[in-house]
Amino acid sequence: MNQRRPFQRAGEEARRSALIEATLDLIAEGGPQAATVRAIALRAGVTPGLIRHYFATKEDLVAAAHETLMTGLTEASAARLDDLPDDPLARLAGFVANAVSPPVTDPRAVSLWAASMQLVPRDAAMRKVHEATYLGFRNRLQRMIADALAAADRQDEDPRALAIAGNALLDGLWIEAGALPDHFKPDEMKSIAIKAFSRLLDLKLPEV
Amino acid sequence: MNQRRPFQRAGEEARRSALIEATLDLIAEGGPQAATVRAIALRAGVTPGLIRHYFATKEDLVAAAHETLMTGLTEASAARLDDLPDDPLARLAGFVANAVSPPVTDPRAVSLWAASMQLVPRDAAMRKVHEATYLGFRNRLQRMIADALAAADRQDEDPRALAIAGNALLDGLWIEAGALPDHFKPDEMKSIAIKAFSRLLDLKLPEV
DNA sequence: TGAGTAATTATACGCTTGCATAATTACTCA
DNA sequence: TGAGTAATTATGCAAGCGTATAATTACTCA
16 A cells, blocks of 8 residues: 555534535536536545445435535525615615625526526426425515515505515526626616516615 | 238328327327337337437437427417407417416426426526527517517616516416316416416406 | 348347445444 | 454445347338
8 A cells, every 4th residue: 555645633613624625616517517516625625435335325415416516505695684774665675675785696607506407497406496495585585575565554454475586587687697798888787677576565765 | 931920011100290299199198208219109109219219319309309399388378369350469468378278287397398497507408499489479479579569669778678577477377277177266376377467468368 | 033222130249238246444333 | 552343445246227239110201
């Protein structure tokens, strides 16, 4: 047996995270087929056998990576809530503007999101993850919509239906902003989103 | 040399179509990794060497399949235009309703669409195809929006911005209707879409 | 009818893949 | 300090991958 490469042990959490991160990087760069066991291991700075130590199969690692991505997209929007104004209208406007602007709009994120979404109709576990994150985002939006309507003394609306529509609008704009980044003028999506939300809610949201 | 399997010749167009169709079927069923040369050939009822006769590489075949899919999604919506009423409001309402209802909403279509979309941020040729189909759909929607506004004597609007927003809304609803088919009540998406469009345009679209 | 041609089958190749297994070594703790 | 253990490296395996090539045969046309 020749010289082995020196190594340091790391905890399970750090290893799993590094492998998941490596997987996502490779998928983002070269599509799902780029995330081979050897490429993932190399990217994570370990050797291929280690993947099998922390995940039962490569497929499990890939599923964990997709789940991490989807959960992460939703959490990224939650993390920005603290930076928003307290006024319900301004808060909603800020949330909407953030959702369709860089750094939330991002070609890499769209590519990864799509790679995960192609699994959703075929894989019950992925569908469950997707549904949870979809609902998480939608419910957050629904609460903000309800708050904005309440502040305007509007009790005649269905916040759920508005959230479904608003969520869809944001998703659609986010996809195109990321997929065709050069197609739209700077801040065009933000302006369109704010105006569209103002119309949907029949409220005047402040420009951000 | 043993017994060869008997065969019939077919034209180039038929062969290419069969291979593309087989590719899409396999991707829809098992994701991109399921579309191997052998699986595609078997599904198309030919042997693997034939793929190389009609496409320079397997990758070219897969790209052709994705392009066919994207183009096909847009043409499916065009094919339904002739069934719509002539009245601009009713026509737009019909178009919107179709876009978020079966058979246009379809888990298989969402899965395939996502598989194609994951290429768009990374592959310039795919991005070009996507942009062309996106613009095709959006421009058609924009014309219908402009017609509806003109019929209501509304000259104070920006049909382009409304088309971008409306398109995004339809895309977002379409994705969720296909990805989570059991999450929404029958016709719920249709109702939400019509109401949302009525709001966006500040026009009363007829329920379909 | 028979020659010519190209569509198609059959087979093979080198390489890559995910997974399995054994050995080594970094670390903890008594 | 040294034993124990499990994290990690190294290596190998069988199967499958995309591509290449040769042979056969279905078809057209003179």
